[in-house]
Amino acid sequence: MTETETPYGTASILLASNRGPVSYTVEDDGTLSAKRGGGGLVSGLSAIGDEIDHVWVCAALSEGDRAAVRQGSVTDPALRMLDIDAGTFARAYNGIANSTLWFVNHLLYHTPVAPVFGTAFRREWASYESYNSAFAEELARQAGEGAAVLVQDYHLTLTPRLLRSLRPDLRIGHFSHTPWAPPDYFRLLPDDVAEEVLTGILGADHAGFLTLRWAQAFADCCVAVLGAEVSDDLVVRYGGRSTQLAVHPLGADAEFLRERAHRPDVDARLAALEAAVGDRKTIVRVDRTELSKNIVRGLQAYQHLLRSRPEWLDRVVHIAFAYPSRHDLPEYREYTAAVLRTAQEINDEFGTSEWQPVLLHVQDDFPRSLAAYRMADVALVNPIRDGMNLVAKEVPVVSDSGVALVLSREAGAFAELGDDSFPVNPYDVIQTADALHAALSLPDGERAERTKRLAAASTALPPTAWFLEQLHALQG
Numbered sequence: 001m002t003e004t005e006t007p008y009g010t011a012s013i014l015l016a017s018n019r020g021p022v023s024y025t026v027e028d029d030g031t032l033s034a035k036r037g038g039g040g041l042v043s044g045l046s047a048i049g050d051e052i053d054h055v056w057v058c059a060a061l062s063e064g065d066r067a068a069v070r071q072g073s074v075t076d077p078a079l080r081m082l083d084i085d086a087g088t089f090a091r092a093y094n095g096i097a098n099s100t101l102w103f104v105n106h107l108l109y110h111t112p113v114a115p116v117f118g119t120a121f122r123r124e125w126a127s128y129e130s131y132n133s134a135f136a137e138e139l140a141r142q143a144g145e146g147a148a149v150l151v152q153d154y155h156l157t158l159t160p161r162l163l164r165s166l167r168p169d170l171r172i173g174h175f176s177h178t179p180w181a182p183p184d185y186f187r188l189l190p191d192d193v194a195e196e197v198l199t200g201i202l203g204a205d206h207a208g209f210l211t212l213r214w215a216q217a218f219a220d221c222c223v224a225v226l227g228a229e230v231s232d233d234l235v236v237r238y239g240g241r242s243t244q245l246a247v248h249p250l251g252a253d254a255e256f257l258r259e260r261a262h263r264p265d266v267d268a269r270l271a272a273l274e275a276a277v278g279d280r281k282t283i284v285r286v287d288r289t290e291l292s293k294n295i296v297r298g299l300q301a302y303q304h305l306l307r308s309r310p311e312w313l314d315r316v317v318h319i320a321f322a323y324p325s326r327h328d329l330p331e332y333r334e335y336t337a338a339v340l341r342t343a344q345e346i347n348d349e350f351g352t353s354e355w356q357p358v359l360l361h362v363q364d365d366f367p368r369s370l371a372a373y374r375m376a377d378v379a380l381v382n383p384i385r386d387g388m389n390l391v392a393k394e395v396p397v398v399s400d401s402g403v404a405l406v407l408s409r410e411a412g413a414f415a416e417l418g419d420d421s422f423p424v425n426p427y428d429v430i431q432t433a434d435a436l437h438a439a440l441s442l443p444d445g446e447r448a449e450r451t452k453r454l455a456a457a458s459t460a461l462p463p464t465a466w467f468l469e470q471l472h473a474l475q476g
C-alpha cells in the first residue's frame with residue numbers, strides 16, 4: 001500500500017437492506033433464474049437505481065441466492081450479496097426480525113402466551129448480532145473515506161453502531177419502514193435487547209421514519225429505556241453522541257405506476273376481472289398475507305355489510321389479493337388458512353350461481369394487482385398498524401375513474417390521506433362495514449375530486465426524492 005492509499009473501498013454512497021433488488025431461483029434443470037426483489041422497501045430503493053451511483057449490500061435470502069453468490073453469478077459490481085450461514089440467517093430473519101421486532105413494532109403479541117424470551121430466543125439474538133456484524137463489516141470494506149451509508153429497516157438495527165465502531169469517518173443513516181412501538185410495549189423486550197436496538201440505531205447520524213408518530217415513539221423509547229435527552233427538534237443525545245430524527249414519508253412512483261398500469265398484460269387482466277365482476281361495484285384490497293394487514297377483519301366487515309344492508313346483495317364484488325408471505329412462520333401459515341376460510345364462508349353464505357361475492361387470489365401477480373387498482377370503486381386498507389402502506393397511495397394514482405379509500409387510522413399513510421378517506425378503527429368491523437357502505441355510496445363527482453387530492457398527496461415525495469432527501473440530510 002502506498003502512502004496515499006487507504007484500506008478503504010471506493011463507494012461514496014451505500015445502501016444496506018436485508019432484501020436486495022434481485023432474487024435468484026434454482027430451476028428444475030439446475031439453472032438459475034433472476035427476478036426483481038419484492039416489497040415496499042425494494043420498490044422504493046430500486047427507483048434510485050440508475051440515477052444515483054451506489055453500492056447496495058443485501059443478504060442472500062434463499063438457496064437460489066446462495067448458489068448465485070457461490071457460482072459467481074452476481075456480477076453487478078453495484079450489488080454485494082452476503083452469503084451468511086443459512087442457520088444464522090434463518091434465526092436472525094425469522095426469529096428476531098420477523099417475529100420479535102416485527103411483532104413488537106406492530107403490537108402483534110397475544111401477551112398472555114407470547115412472547116417468551118428463553119434460551120431459544122437468546123440463540124436467535126446471537127444470530128441477529130452476527131448477521132448485523134456481517135453487514136457492518138462488508139459496508140466498512142466497501143465504503144470510501146467519508147462515504148454516506150443508508151441502512152434500512154428492522155433487520156439491521158445494530159448495524160449503524162457496529163459500523164461506526166469500525167469506520168468513524170462515515171456518515172451513517174438508518175431508516176425504519178415499520179411503525180415504532182410506544183415505550184410500554186417496547187419494554188416487553190429483555191432490557192439488554194431493548195437497549196441494544198435503540199443504541200444500535202443511535203449509532204447513526206440521522207434516523208428516518210415514515211411518520212412523525214413513529215419518530216416520536218422512537219424518541220419516547222430512547223427517553224424511557226436509555227434515559228436519553230430529546231430536544232424539540234428531535235435530536236436524541238445519548239452517550240456523548242447525537243442523532244437527528246426526521247420524517248420522510250415515502251410516496252408512490254406515479255411515472256412508473258401509470259406507465260406500467262397501461263401495458264397489454266395489465267389490460268388483459270383488467271378485461272378478465274371486468275368479465276368476472278360484471279355490472280357490479282368493486283371493493284379491492286391487495287396485501288401480503290401478513291398478520292398486521294388485518295385481512296380477516298376486512299372480510300368480516302364485508303360479511304357484516306352484506307348481512308346488514310341487503311341492498312348490496314349481488315351488486316358488489318370484493319376482490320381480495322392476499323399474497324402468501326413468511327410461510328416459514330407457523331403464525332403466517334395459520335393466518336393464510338383463516339383468510340381462505342373466511343372468504344369461503346362468505347361465498348357459501350351469500351353466493352349464487354350468478355354472483356361470487358369474494359374473488360380471492362393468493363398467487364402473486366403484479367399486473368393483476370394493477371388491473372384491480374384501475375377498476376376499484378373502493379379500496380380497503382385496514383391494517384392493525386402499518387409503517388406507511390403503499391397500496392393506499394398507489395390505488396388513487398392509477399385509478400381509471402376514481403376510488404373511495406377506506407383507510408385504517410393506524411396506517412402511516414393516514415397522516416397524509418386521512419382527510420380524504422373513510423377512516424376506520426381496524427378492530428371495529430361494524431364501523432368498517434359502515435365505512436364500506438359510505439364509500440360505495442359516494443357520488444361520482446365527489447369520488448373523482450377526492451381521488452385527485454389523494455393522488456396528489458400520495459405522490460408528494462416519490463422514491464428518488466425520498467432517497468435524496470435523506471442523503472442530503474446525511475451529507476449536511
Ligand code: F6P
Nearest residue numbers: 019039040041042153177178387
Ligand atoms: O414494511 C417494511 C418492509 O420492509 C416492507 O418494505 C417489506 O415488504 C417487508 O417489510 C419485508 O418483507 P420481507 O420479509 O418479505 O422482505
